[in-house]
Amino acid sequence: MKYSEKYTRGYFMPPVQSLKWTEKEYIKEAPTWCSVDLRDGNQALIVPMNLEEKLEYFQLLLQVGFKEIEVGFPAASETEYAFLRTLIEENLIPDDVTIQVLTQSREHIIKKTFEALQGANKAVVHLYNSTSVAQREQVFRKSKEEIIDIAVTGAKMLKKYAAETEGNFQFQYSPESFTGTEVEFSLDICNRVLDIWQPTADNKVIINLPATVSMSMPHVYASQIEYMSDHLSYRDHVILSVHPHNDRGTGVADAELGMLAGAQRVEGTLFGNGERTGNVDIVTLALNMFSHGVDPKLHFEEIPSIISKYEKLTRMRVHERQPYAGELVFTAFSGSHQDAIAKGMKWREEEERQHWTVPYLLIDPMDIGREYEGDIIRINSQSGKGGIGYILQQSYGIDLPIGMRESFGYHVKSVSDHKHKELMPDEIYDIFIGEYVNIHTPIEFIRFKHTQNGHYETSVSIRMNNEEHECMGIGNGRLDAISNAVQAKLGIDYTDLVYKEHALEIGSKSKAVSYVGIRANNGIVFWGCGIDTDIMTSSVKALFSAINKMVVSLQLLIKKEYSHSIK
Known part of the structure; x- marks a missing residue:
């Protein structure tokens, strides 16, 4: 393609090698899952959910089993604010579920966020500011120290307003656009925030490292995560989280390798909904673990009903080839x-x-x-x-x-x-019945009688052209005797009679099914099937179905050859 030279790799490798994650084979336990459907996923919808829809979606997330749910950006709109207040005031948040809200590092936004959280039993307050080279140079036009000051000031305000607000609060910090930030600078700004919050064993802090824009191959993201995990201050009291987006189509791989590299928590959405190409798909992540024999601690036992509710509330569609969830992912046409x-x-x-x-x-x-x-x-x-x-x-x-x-x-x-x-x-069944089962033209089977004297002697009644005929035959078995009788009467010949029978296991169990195959002189095998309450009658019907198919085929062949000879 033209113009590839205009692009450069905008990510940064760690200053030291971080590859311990490569020694791990698979993820052995589920992370803490945090759904961001109601914030990141909702803001990406053409028509964002209204209050009633958000409440219904919240219940869906509870049914799936999420214990941490980001419910929005309460300072951003009245709907977001009202939703959070409804959850708290109507006591809709289970005791074992923590809600999460997002705030920028601006005092009036932080103040309104805590007003919305008044009385919350358990809530994560998620502070963020952008740190990447592109954002620093192009958007904020600020130095590294000025960017650090934004984060530190916000961290101090969170402590201040949390102390003044009724509720139980945990803090989270994200260096937004982490993947486009020098890793040493990300470490520096996160540690400066941690120094303000002073996490302890009883009051842990979440450091979230988002692939706000996925910029590298997944192994680079994993090395970045591992470096941060190894060098963060207060590491034993820090919950390391990832929030991958899917710009390069590697959101799931980024999350999986990030977990191998030390991430203990994953933020994502059902079916990958979110800005641009979306967030990491938690359904895929969880069921990937499930396929390795690991309990993901989420409930996807009824995927069809989850999809139905998701599509109704988001007005989005789960693609037919979406891993695990898509209508066709377990289907084989080949x-x-x-x-x-x-x-x-x-x-x-x-x-x-x-x-x-x-x-x-x-x-x-x-x-x-x-x-x-x-x-x-x-x-x-x-x-x-x-x-x-x-x-x-x-x-x-x-x-x-x-x-x-x-x-x-x-x-x-x-x-x-x-x-x-x-x-x-x-439709397949109808084709089978119409083409193979109990065929009675041009030769209709009516009845048969047997006598046994060391071998089977049979009399078979048939109808052709509205006339009834009797056929006499001898054979080693009843079906063989009937076959010989019909061949002699009609002057036809076939070999290699193949026979199989069984009870009809589905539908009417009182019926028997028989299959007969016969090979004509031209080498073609003709098959017929008979279904009847009597096993012997079903066998005879199968034989006549095969004979009728052969006779019709030969008649068509003779007619075709005659037509060619006339020409």
């Missing part, structure tokens, strides 16, 4: 994927394995409220015989023989291709 999933599910059922190892499925969809039927395998022109067979088996209890799966699979794919659409399970 034939090879479908086959592997179907076999993996069957293997898991047979082996009764403790751990989830199904190919292509990172976690069991059932664990987050998704259904196997219609979620895992969906059918279009790219699908394969394994997936199509899986749909019939899971949804309707029809377990096709392997060869029949291939024959039916090609037929279904052709229908999907011509219609240019995905086929739903009921």
Whole structure:
């Protein structure tokens, strides 16, 4: 691309190597989660939530299990202020939940923030000011010492107003635009704030290091976090927090590596809502941990209902390919994927394995409220015989023989291709019934009788062209005798009769299903299926369904050859 030379790497590596985080394999315990949906996510909405919607969203966050929730910027608008007062005055905040509010380092804003917090049982007051080179030079046009003075002055005001206000308050400081700030300067300004607040074991302080704009690869952010973690004053009394944005599409990776590097707390939103490309997606982060066998301490057992409420209140949409939550993320259209999933599910059922190892499925969809039927395998022109067979088996209890799966699979794919659409399970079932089950034209089976004398002798009644005929045959079994009788009567020939039967497990359990495959002289295998309350009758119906398909095919072939000969 043109003009790449105009861009430079605006981040700063730590002055010493910070790579201990690379020795860790995975995140072994959940961090403290703080939802910023109601502040950072809300301000990013085209139409911000009103008071009633914010109250409903707050209840959703409680149901998910958040113990820290940023409820807004109470000095910014009347809605924000009224929301906070409603939560406090109507006693809507559970005893084990801490609310958080944001404030700039300006006295009139800090004063109004504490007015809004009057009587709060537990609240984090989050102070921030921007520290990056770009902000210092272009926006504030201030020196480093002047930027430090803004932070220190704000820290002192928080202590002053907290002492004068009824409530229980914890302090948090963010050097906003941390990722564009020299790491040594970030350390200096954070330590100067900590010196004002003097944290203790009983009164810890949160230092939040936001990727306000994601500027580097995730390993750089991790090294920055580790350096800060190793050199912050009062470290044992500091809760180190990260707040990654997703400008480079690496918000989740930034958060995960940040936790490996020492972060104990993560601020983010459901499904990554937020300014520009959004905040880090806490759903993805939490379920990534879940996929490693770690309890994330949040409740996503019913993802569909969470999505429904989220979309209603934010007027945003969860994308179909959103990790874990998207409508299609557990869905396979590819034939090879479908086959592997179907076999993996069957293997898991047979082996009764403790751990989830199904190919292509990172976690069991059932664990987050998704259904196997219609979620895992969906059918279009790219699908394969394994997936199509899986749909019939899971949804309707029809377990096709392997060869029949291939024959039916090609037929279904052709229908999907011509219609240019995905086929739903009921459509696939209807195609199967119409093409394979109890076919009675041009030859209709009426009845049969057997006698046994070392072998089976049979009499079969059939109807063709509105006339009834009797067929006589002998065979090693009842179906073999009927097959021989029909071949002799009609003057047709086929070999390699394949037979399978089972009880219909879904729907009417009193019915039996039979499948028959026959190979014509031209090598083509024709399949038929019979369904009946009597297992033998279902077998005969399956045989006649296969014979009818063969006869019709041969008639069409003869007609086609005759047409060519006329020309």
